[in-house]
Amino acid sequence: MSDVPTRGPETAGSEPLLKLSGLEQVFDTGKGEVPAVGGVDLEVRPGKVLCLVGESGCGKTTTARAAAGLTKPTGGTVAFRGKDVSRMSSAERLAYRRAVQFIHQDPYAALNPTRTVFSTLTAGLRRHKQVRSKAEAREKAGELLRLVDLTPPESYLDSYPHQLSGGQRQRVNVARSLAMNPELLICDESTSMLDVSIRVSLLNTLGKLRDELDVGFLFITHDLAVAKYFAWDGEIAVMYLGKVVEHGPTPEVIGNPQHPYTKALIGAVCEPDPDLARANRAASELRSADIPSLTALPSGCAFHPRCPAYEPGLCDDAEPPLIRFGGRPAAPGAAGGRRLACHVVSRDHGRSPSDDPAESALGSGSPRGAAWSA
Amino acid sequence: MTEPILSVRDLEIAYRTGRKESVTAVTGVDLDLYEGQSLALVGESGCGKTTLGLGLLRLLPGPGRITSGSLVYRLKDGTRADLLTMGKEPLRRFRWNEAAMVFQGAMNAFNPVIRIVDHFADTLRDHSGGKRWTKQAVERRAGELLEAVRLDPDRVLPSFPHELSGGMKQRALIALAIALNPQVLVLDEPTTALDLLTQRQIVQQLHELRRQFGFTMVFITHDLGLAAELADRVATMYAGRIIETGSARDIFHAPKHPYTAGLINAVMPVKDAVPASGATPRLESIPGYPPSLKAMPDGCAFHPRCAFATEECKAAPVALEVLAERPDGMTHAAACLHHDRVRLERKTAGGQAASAEKEPTNV
Numbered sequence: 096m097s098d099v100p101t102r103g104p105e106t107a108g109s110e111p112l113l114k115l116s117g118l119e120q121v122f123d124t125g126k127g128e129v130p131a132v133g134g135v136d137l138e139v140r141p142g143k144v145l146c147l148v149g150e151s152g153c154g155k156t157t158t159a160r161a162a163a164g165l166t167k168p169t170g171g172t173v174a175f176r177g178k179d180v181s182r183m184s185s186a187e188r189l190a191y192r193r194a195v196q197f198i199h200q201d202p203y204a205a206l207n208p209t210r211t212v213f214s215t216l217t218a219g220l221r222r223h224k225q226v227r228s229k230a231e232a233r234e235k236a237g238e239l240l241r242l243v244d245l246t247p248p249e250s251y252l253d254s255y256p257h258q259l260s261g262g263q264r265q266r267v268n269v270a271r272s273l274a275m276n277p278e279l280l281i282c283d284e285s286t287s288m289l290d291v292s293i294r295v296s297l298l299n300t301l302g303k304l305r306d307e308l309d310v311g312f313l314f315i316t317h318d319l320a321v322a323k324y325f326a327w328d329g330e331i332a333v334m335y336l337g338k339v340v341e342h343g344p345t346p347e348v349i350g351n352p353q354h355p356y357t358k359a360l361i362g363a364v365c366e367p368d369p370d371l372a373r374a375n376r377a378a379s380e381l382r383s384a385d386i387p388s389l390t391a392l393p394s395g396c397a398f399h400p401r402c403p404a405y406e407p408g409l410c411d412d413a414e415p416p417l418i419r420f421g422g423r424p425a426a427p428g429a430a431g432g433r434r435l436a437c438h439v440v441s442r443d444h445g446r447s448p449s450d451d452p453a454e455s456a457l458g459s460g461s462p463r464g465a466a467w468s469a
Numbered sequence: 470m471t472e473p474i475l476s477v478r479d480l481e482i483a484y485r486t487g488r489k490e491s492v493t494a495v496t497g498v499d500l501d502l503y504e505g506q507s508l509a510l511v512g513e514s515g516c517g518k519t520t521l522g523l524g525l526l527r528l529l530p531g532p533g534r535i536t537s538g539s540l541v542y543r544l545k546d547g548t549r550a551d552l553l554t555m556g557k558e559p560l561r562r563f564r565w566n567e568a569a570m571v572f573q574g575a576m577n578a579f580n581p582v583i584r585i586v587d588h589f590a591d592t593l594r595d596h597s598g599g600k601r602w603t604k605q606a607v608e609r610r611a612g613e614l615l616e617a618v619r620l621d622p623d624r625v626l627p628s629f630p631h632e633l634s635g636g637m638k639q640r641a642l643i644a645l646a647i648a649l650n651p652q653v654l655v656l657d658e659p660t661t662a663l664d665l666l667t668q669r670q671i672v673q674q675l676h677e678l679r680r681q682f683g684f685t686m687v688f689i690t691h692d693l694g695l696a697a698e699l700a701d702r703v704a705t706m707y708a709g710r711i712i713e714t715g716s717a718r719d720i721f722h723a724p725k726h727p728y729t730a731g732l733i734n735a736v737m738p739v740k741d742a743v744p745a746s747g748a749t750p751r752l753e754s755i756p757g758y759p760p761s762l763k764a765m766p767d768g769c770a771f772h773p774r775c776a777f778a779t780e781e782c783k784a785a786p787v788a789l790e791v792l793a794e795r796p797d798g799m800t801h802a803a804a805c806l807h808h809d810r811v812r813l814e815r816k817t818a819g820g821q822a823a824s825a826e827k828e829p830t831n832v
Contacts, residue, residue: 150664260758261514290513290691295735296754317665320694320737327749349739363669364739365694369717371740384636384670 111138112176112279112311113162113195119170120157129389131157133337134171136417139279142309144329146322146345148360152386154337155315156283162313163197163281164188175279193223196272200284202264206256212236212267213252219274239270243300262293269300280304281313286321298325319364323349333357336389336397339417343433353420353444354437355404396438404439413438420444472543473501473798474652474685475525475568480538482517482524492762494520494533496709499789501798502653507679507686509700509717511693511732515759517709519573522655522689526570527552527560542567545652565596568653569646573689576662578642579630585641586611586626592648614644617681618674636667640674647682656688660695672698693736697721702799705729708760708770711789715801725792725803727811728771731755734814753814769804777807 120132132154139145147155161168164180173180175191183191199205206215216236217226226232237248243266245251256264265285272280282301286294302325304310312329316322322331323345332342333354341354352358359381383401387393393400399410420435421444435441482495495517502508510518523529525540540552544567555563572578579588589611593602602610612622618640625633625641633641639659646654659675660668672695679686690696696703696717703720705713705728713726724730735754757774760766769787772778792808793801805811 150666262758291693291732292513292735292755293758294754295752296756299752299754319665319739323739324737324750324752360665361739363665365668365672365692365698366738366740367693367697367733367736368721368738368741369697370722371697371738381666384666385634 111140113139114174117171118168120161121169127390131337135339137332139311139313141311142305144312144314144326146314146326146331147334148322149334153334155334159281159283159315163195193275194278196277196280198268198272198282198285202261205268208256211253216271239273243270262289279311283315340436353435353440355402356398409438474504474543475502476541478539481536482520483536485532494709498711503798504685506701507699508702509696510689510704511696512706516706518689518706519657522657525655526568562598565649569651571642571646571656573657581630585628592645596649618644635663654684654686658690713803716799719801725808725811726805727775727777730811730813777810781806
């Protein structure tokens with residue numbers, strides 16, 4: 096992984112909470128090895144959001160599970176506050192388990208149906224001996240419910256999951272993960288099963304935790320609208336077949352995508368505006384609709400069989416490294432610059448003297464790049 | 470514009486929940502659907518959109534029953550028939566010949582132990598009113614349909630459902646629904662649970678199929694983007710009623726019901742260049758949760774969540790009021806006493822809604 100740039104001085108300031116270096120996860124199956132994640136380098140900082148986006152099977156969830164310590168990666172490291180998770184002492188591991196919490200996708204499946212909200216919320220507290228009496232546990236559980244806007248708490252504490260709506264259940268899930276005062280929340284499609292207005296209110300609640308409690312987020316979604324909204328002050332990493340293909344500050348990646356895959360994803364979004372939707376109809380023409388199998392990855396760039404910018408000889412030969420894109424320094428305080436894994440765009444960019452050579456998929460006049468370079 | 474292909478009047482659908490109890494899931498729905506149009510039924514979970522969609526074909530499951538109203542279709546032969554008084558055999562001929570449905574959840578809609586080709590054979594034989602379908606004829610027809618949705622018949626026909634990807638299954642399901650050239654196609658959440666690029670492909674194919682086969686389309690979705698993309702007309706449902714209806718442009722650019730506006734305000738446009746100059750975007754959600762069907766609020770069912778609610782809203786149910794006449798049945802109507810106060814939070818690409826006139830909202 097010598098091509099991966101270190102994110103040097105410009106990222107100074109806060110130390111990363113979570114650092115994935117060369118993370119690889121190969122699953123052994125009867126039909127051979129499946130390289131679900133093939134070398135991912137990413138960081139999450141306190142109070143910041145890193146959003147992983149991509150289609151099913153791109154390795155988002157596998158990456159998240161490894162980051163949460165739920166699986167042991169087959170290569171690379173997961174470091175929490177600078178400490179390699181696999182080399183932690185048992186006390187350190189306990190602290191890591193407390194500091195990193197996971198919120199699952201399905202609010203219906205993630206709660207034990209035979210436990211009341213109170214019992215679910217305080218299980219962790221009791222396990223980690225954070226409360227001494229039942230009264231204290233109830234008080235703490237009430238606080239947690241208030242934190243996720245389930246008020247008044249008394250009307251929820253003794254409910255069972257089946258008495259709650261999907262949105263309320265997902266709030267209970269979030270409250271449970273907050274019981275341990277986590278520093279990092281890993282959300283795996285945590286809002287995708289919720290209705291639009293309920294989704295926004297949960298995202299606003301999570302945003303409050305991010306801004307007020309400085310919780311860092313590894314946020315996984317296939318919904319670019321959610322990614323754009325929740326990770327606006329953070330970063331997006333676009334994954335394709337186990338690798339990050341584009342990574343950078345959210346406004347730049349969404350407003351001025353560079354990788355043809357990112358462009359296709361953004362072009363495919365259905366917008367809640369008939370004029371906008373119809374204007375962008377022709378935006379995404381892929382050469383093939385089918386995702387290649389992980390067990391038979393294409394040569395060179397894994398996206399080349401589908402890529403509209405494909406050039407024979409260039410793209411199907413060597414795998415494009417994920418390298419720094421765009422020469423301009425990152426804005427002060429921002430997490431860093433952009434990275435891109437595309438032979439064609441990187442080459443054309445190198446040739447062009449201008450700062451933003453590749454036309455955005457959104458057509459001309461995207462104000463975003465200008466706003467961010469200023 | 471002649472007479473509508475489907476006229477729904479005062480439709481009410483209830484589910485039995487006990488020996489003498491029932492809940493009303495759909496109330497007072499009036500709808501005229503014209504040939505070639507596409508109508509989106511939008512709303513959140515539990516608003517009655519799937520129930521209404523199933524009701525349009527009288528496909529309601531066990532405890533569900535249409536308790537009053539009428540459902541008049543104009544059939545292919547030009548006669549008109551009320552679905553609610555139709556006998557069992559005519560109903561069987563009606564389904565798939567006149568109107569067909571693409572069920573929710575492409576993953577589970579096929580019988581897992583039956584090959585795709587046999588799904589086509591069953592459908593064609595069951596709904597053709599006694600017409601004989603030889604194996605060759607089935608394969609020919611299924612092949613045409615699969616090609617229309619850009620699937621390879623040689624690959625798909627002999628397959629079992631689990632051998633197909635989600636997108637392929639959804640496309641095969643659409644092909645199956647149009648097997649007998651129905652005039653009306655009802656699709657329930659046609660792109661939910663599919664990947665973004667696959668969704669886009671389904672959307673494009675539905676556009677093409679409509680051009681090719683000319684069916685009238687009703688689709689049920691919680692995804693406003695899909696509605697904006699595919700619908701000529703949109704009807705928003707809340708707590709079992711249609712609370713706003715109009716052309717896609719009227720609905721998305723100048724909604725007149727606070728619930729519709731709330732839904733649109735809760736979605737972040739991805740391609741739109743908002744917010745300007747790096748400001749952090751802020752979306753507002755609709756406060757609270759939808760009401761339970763068992764404990765419906767008095768008056769306008771939305772009033773407990775509505776920023777504009779007054780005493781008047783709590784007093785009596787609010788009927789749909791025509792706000793703007795449009796051709797082709799695209800009349801913009803909303804069931805809100807305060808429709809003139811409803812604004813979108815943000816500017817839309819084509820709309821006139823100005824954020825400067827923003828109304829105070831709940832925080």
